[in-house]
Amino acid sequence: KQPLTITKMKKMKQSGEPISVLTAYDYPSAKLAEEAGVDVILVGDSLGNVVLGYDTTIPVTLDDMVYHTRAVARGATSTFIVADLPFMTYRLGIETTLRNAARLMQEGHAHAVKLEGGADIADEVAACVRAGIPVLGHIGLTPQSVHQLGGYRVQGKLEREAKQLIEDAKALEAAGAFGIVLELVAEPLAEYISSVLTIPTIGIGAGRGCDGQVLVYHDILQYTHDYKEKRMVKTYADIGTTIRGAIGAYVADVKSRAFPAEEHVFPMNQEVIQGLYG
Ligand code: KIV
Numbered sequence: 001k002q003p004l005t006i007t008k009m010k011k012m013k014q015s016g017e018p019i020s021v022l023t024a025y026d027y028p029s030a031k032l033a034e035e036a037g038v039d040v041i042l043v044g045d046s047l048g049n050v051v052l053g054y055d056t057t058i059p060v061t062l063d064d065m066v067y068h069t070r071a072v073a074r075g076a077t078s079t080f081i082v083a084d085l086p087f088m089t090y091r092l093g094i095e096t097t098l099r100n101a102a103r104l105m106q107e108g109h110a111h112a113v114k115l116e117g118g119a120d121i122a123d124e125v126a127a128c129v130r131a132g133i134p135v136l137g138h139i140g141l142t143p144q145s146v147h148q149l150g151g152y153r154v155q156g157k158l159e160r161e162a163k164q165l166i167e168d169a170k171a172l173e174a175a176g177a178f179g180i181v182l183e184l185v186a187e188p189l190a191e192y193i194s195s196v197l198t199i200p201t202i203g204i205g206a207g208r209g210c211d212g213q214v215l216v217y218h219d220i221l222q223y224t225h226d227y228k229e230k231r232m233v234k235t236y237a238d239i240g241t242t243i244r245g246a247i248g249a250y251v252a253d254v255k256s257r258a259f260p261a262e263e264h265v266f267p268m269n270q271e272v273i274q275g276l277y278g
């Protein structure tokens with residue numbers, strides 16, 4: 001099977017087939033996502049929160065992204081992979097942006113990169129696209145700007161904000177982005193933005209009018225102890241409870257000497273053993 005292409009994603013929008021996107025951060029998560037049939041894997045800088053234990057995505061480095069993207073690429077060899085450019089790596093000029101985006105593709109083996117921002121980064125997006133680097137945009141709640149935005153709030157509820165988001169979406173499309181993530185955007189606005197673009201929108205907390213949906217691996221699987229219910233997330237398993245229970249059973253087995261049992265150990269020739277004891 002060949003990975004999806006950005007051309008096919010546009011056709012999926014035209015034909016009304018939703019695009020399924022899930023994050024993954026390492027070999028096993030990528031392998032399972034691919035086997036389950038996701039259309040696109042996003043190596044999100046959300047790995048800062050869910051894998052590395054930071055409070056925000058701001059401490060995530062380009063090296064972190066390269067390292068995780070490469071592991072994902074080894075696990076999902078037939079899936080289109082998008083990797084996030086982390087905080088500040090595309091805000092220091094065109095040349096730095098190109099160099100950093102190139103690392104995600106050359107060293108990380110991503111097919112495309114994602115940048116947070118709208119009209120303000122249209123030049124960076126256009127430069128990447130000219131250089132052969134497909135770009136997925138990301139507007140609405142942009143977690144790298146959480147301190148500037150003043151928290152994780154729904155975006156575009158005021159008319160001025162809504163108009164800005166529409167302008168940002170159009171600027172990203174004009175700059176050559178192949179799609180745009182809409183995060184925490186009120187449903188009617190996300191639906192309107194989706195209707196005025198020819199490129200697909202991928203929503204997270206942006207409602208039913210988007211051309212695709214993206215969620216975080218650890219969220220849908222409840223793969224954390226401190227998982228809290230978020231309105232935009234639907235959970236499909238409780239892996240955290242399963243894993244904790246399994247580890248607890250292992251610890252109990254070691255303490256009670258139920259593990260290792262006969263079937264887990266390696267026997268030895270009786271004569272050799274006697275020789276040992278003299
Ligand atoms: O980092 C991430 O996982 C993301 C998605 C939530 C869109 O950017």
Ligand code: NA
Binds near residue numbers: 044046057
């Ligand atoms: Na991200």
